[in-house]
Amino acid sequence: MQADYGMSWPLSDACWLGSWGTVDWRGLLGDELVADLEAWCDEFTRYSDYETGDFFPPGSKPEWEKRGEQLAQRLHELVGDKFDIELQI
Numbered sequence: 001m002q003a004d005y006g007m008s009w010p011l012s013d014a015c016w017l018g019s020w021g022t023v024d025w026r027g028l029l030g031d032e033l034v035a036d037l038e039a040w041c042d043e044f045t046r047y048s049d050y051e052t053g054d055f056f057p058p059g060s061k062p063e064w065e066k067r068g069e070q071l072a073q074r075l076h077e078l079v080g081d082k083f084d085i086e087l088q089i
Contacts (some may be wrong), residue, residue: 001037001072002088003044010041010073028079032049033071040067 001010011025026034047059055061072087079085 001068001075001085003068005045005047005048005050008038008041010037017028029075031077033074036074038073040071045066053076 003010004017009025011023015046025047030036043059047055047057047064048061049056053061068087068089072085075083
């Protein structure tokens with residue numbers, strides 16, 4: 001799980017392709033968690049400096065990292081037996 005500039009989704013389907021196609025994240029996670037993950041990515045793009053990674057107000061890197069840890073835990077609780085969830089900050 002990783003946020004990157006301009007990306008709206010922190011999970012990679014490229015690693016988990018199967019004969020059935022890409023992962024149906026919305027079906028697995030539900031609308032609320034999908035929205036929270038998208039908001040986490042959006043916050044990174046909006047409030048972090050492209051060159052330094054520092055956050056500018058009203059963003060806060062420690063708070064953003066904490067939310068990332070919480071989201072990763074929620075992901076692990078829902079799909080940890082199917083996928084390896086690793087937070088990359």
